[in-house]
Amino acid sequence: MGAPIVPIAPAVRTTCPYCGVGCGVKATPMADGALIEGDPEHMASRGRLCVKGSALGETLGLDGRLLAPAMREEGSLRTADWDEALDKVASTFASIIAEHGPDAVALYVSGQLLTEDYYVANKFMKGFVGSANIDTNSRLCMSSSVAGHKRAFGEDIVPGCYEDFELADLVVLVGSNTAWCHPTLFQRITKAREARPGLRIVAIDPRRTATCELADLHLPIKAGSDVWLFNGLLVYLAQTGAVDADFVATHTQGLDGALAAAAECVDIGFVARSCGIDARLVAEFYEAFAATAKVVTAYSQGVNQSSSGTDKVNAIINCHLLSGRVGKPGMGPFSLTGQPNAMGGREVGGLANMLASHLELDQPAHRELVRGFWDAPRMAANPGLKAVELFRAIEEGSVKAVWIMATNPVVSLPDADQVRRALARCELVVVSDMTAATDTAELADVLLPALGWGEKDGTVTNSERCISRQRAFLQAPGQARADWWAICEVARRMGYQGFDYMDAHAIFDEHARLSGWRNDAQGAPRAFRIDGLAGLDRAAYDALAPIQWPVPPGGEGTARLFADGGYAHADGKARFVATRPRLPANAAGGDYPLTLNTGRLRDQWHTMTRTGKSPRLAGHAPEPFVDMHPHDALLAGVREGELARVRSRWGSLVARVSHGGGIARGSAFVPIHWTGQNASDARVGAVVNPVVDPVSGEPEFKHTPVRVEPFALAWHGFILSRAPLDLSGVANWTRVCGSGFLRYELGGREAVSPEWARVLLGAGSDADWIEYEDRTEGMLRCALLAGGRLEACLFVSRRPELPARGWLGGLFALDELSSRDRATLLAGRAAVQGSDPGPTVCACFGVGRNTIRSAIVQQDLKDAGAVTACLRAGGNCGSCLPEIRQLLAEAR
Structure with missing residues (x-):
């Protein structure tokens, strides 16, 4: 046995630096970094951490740090x-x-x-x-939430608390892939449903995300149509008598104007057509909302990041005001913040229009x-x-x-x-x-x-x-x-x-x-x-x-606000806000027929300056992609697995075409995380529509007209290398961190040769170098070794189908390659069947897709719980459970 791992200082309780859930972390300083655990005493997370939080210890190294002015x-x-x-x-x-x-x-x-x-x-x-x-x-x-709160409540206030998600009988998640973007909070919701099967989850999102996979009802409304949906709900509540008349009379004003603005949404069929969904879905949602006293409506960037974001926020709040479902246990509108201190910044006037x-x-x-x-x-x-x-x-x-x-x-x-x-x-x-x-x-x-x-x-x-x-x-x-x-x-x-x-x-x-x-x-x-x-x-x-907060003198913290009115407007009353639906400022069509949506991935954060240091966070989505419907890909002349250019009026990027199965025709999705430091041409911000909400100033990240077109290449390839490489002469490349190496995906237009590969990988004339070339097939495989240890390998082919990266990455853990390792490396396949775990599904425990598939078949696993019991996959943050369920369905 190895020497025991000994802390060098006591554990410190702190807070995770990622999303707005604000999970508690116990960090124990160690000689080579820190041991990271969830803090069971923190009220927000109760000991839970998502995979990003669990991997914080892998991101504490000083590589890439700015250490002096x-x-x-x-x-x-x-x-x-x-x-x-x-x-x-x-x-x-x-x-x-x-x-x-x-x-x-x-x-x-x-x-x-x-x-x-x-x-x-x-x-x-x-x-x-x-x-x-x-x-x-x-x-x-x-900022759209800030503006909506101030219009409705007189102050930028989230009335409820996380406990309300567990006490609710209906949780409505609007424009929020909570399972990926706020995983520990989503765990609380799913655990509450396990304890109370009657708790229902409704997901309202143009995409079918991981959150939708666990929802009881999914409304795939078209981008920008939220106000139609919630104006229709407001009218429906008024018509069906699902109104708290005393609350409205005593604690609000402006209802007549809000109902007048929503009058065109009196017909469910009209609402359904405006939102681009089946009327039965709208009716089921309205009936559930009206019939359920304890409703929490949580919303995030799909609502806020819009040229009508503030109106979307107020359309949601209007429905809660009308039914008196504000600030009481298990009910209320709830803004899920994206960053760890977005709320703290608002407290001190961080926005340009606040004090x-x-x-x-x-x-x-x-x-x-x-x-x-x-x-x-x-x-x-x-x-x-x-x-x-x-x-x-x-x-x-x-x-x-x-x-x-x-x-x-x-x-x-x-x-x-x-x-x-x-x-x-x-x-x-x-x-x-x-x-x-x-x-x-x-x-x-x-x-x-x-x-x-x-x-x-x-x-x-x-x-x-x-x-x-x-x-x-x-x-x-x-x-x-x-x-x-x-x-x-x-x-x-x-x-x-x-x-x-x-x-x-x-x-x-x-x-x-x-x-x-x-x-x-x-x-x-x-x-x-x-x-x-x-x-x-x-x-x-x-x-x-x-x-x-609030924490008044001599008082304690406050879980909920506004249960008995007392709003921040001068008269103490909340305001209904008249919200008139309008289409996004720049509609898709003509030269730009698709609507681009952007957002986060499960295992990455912002521009990857922190998460990009963690090898296990890179395995789930190792390169940028554009997710689109197969029919749209056919019309655009692009194929799944190949690179394509996504172009708008403002700029363009290159990403790999994906058919994730959750995208409606006419739409596309690209993640936000890639930068000029980790890709040659993948900044989605360069493409995004700069139109902003007229009230909040928040940009339209969820609705940019684009077209997708072929990105022609002569060859496709990848490199695994211990040292960073200069790929400026390659047509396209992306980079993520592996365990002991950097992984580059690349494609080029110029002819390649063993001599070119030697220069690229920095191999001198006397280097330990092995290669295999098949010019007829356009195939090149090379590896550079030092003292028998693998330093870099390159694989090139005319087609994007290339050897699995997982088992090759494992060769970098070896002190010396055997003759069999060298042979299998050039052959492009592992010597032992099943040694390739496949793309990462569960990043918490490093479990790959092939491993899960094999276990499902060989051990006849029937449900996600059985997979977790067998492999631990899905047993921590739970954000991989939708993918595990998909693999189970495929096996069946």
């Missing part, structure tokens, strides 16, 4: 010290403000920041620079309240530029300096090539990041090394208003520092007072005090308040347990 001179980066870099930022900001005014500078920040970072950034810009030109990548995912502590930038009394608390010399008087318009202003030259923190807008924003042009023309681009090489960092004039998860200290707030601590359990690497510290240093250099914080605790205390400052002086008291946490000493802050 850097400055660009004559096109090249050079290492700098903090003083030089901060002096450059401060002096350039100051000179631009002096010459052009405060609106000539901007910050673009992120839901990856901690609340304390966010707070200081907003104080700096809105109270001292004097501009509201600070926006966040949460604009891209949650800290849920105060309103466009109200003079609110501005004065914050100005007085901060003792701010120059308070922003007008809303700033929202994300999309901010980068247009940068390109036009009216914004001359921008500081980007913890986000990668050259990949993530719509019309991303415009963002690249904008930054290339900007006088000063400052980027704070933990990663040295990103598409955005390539355009930076100043790079500042930031702390990453496990190194930084502060708080985040999840989708249910739960404030949790992110605690450091690793030493800060190199010269990396907290983002709040960098902002404070620049503020002091610009002569601003009030930025002398010693630690995150001091910032949190100020944030908590502001939340209670004259809270009831401006009409109705704000629901957001955490002044019950003000005055904590450092030890109490360090020990802070998860708690849901």
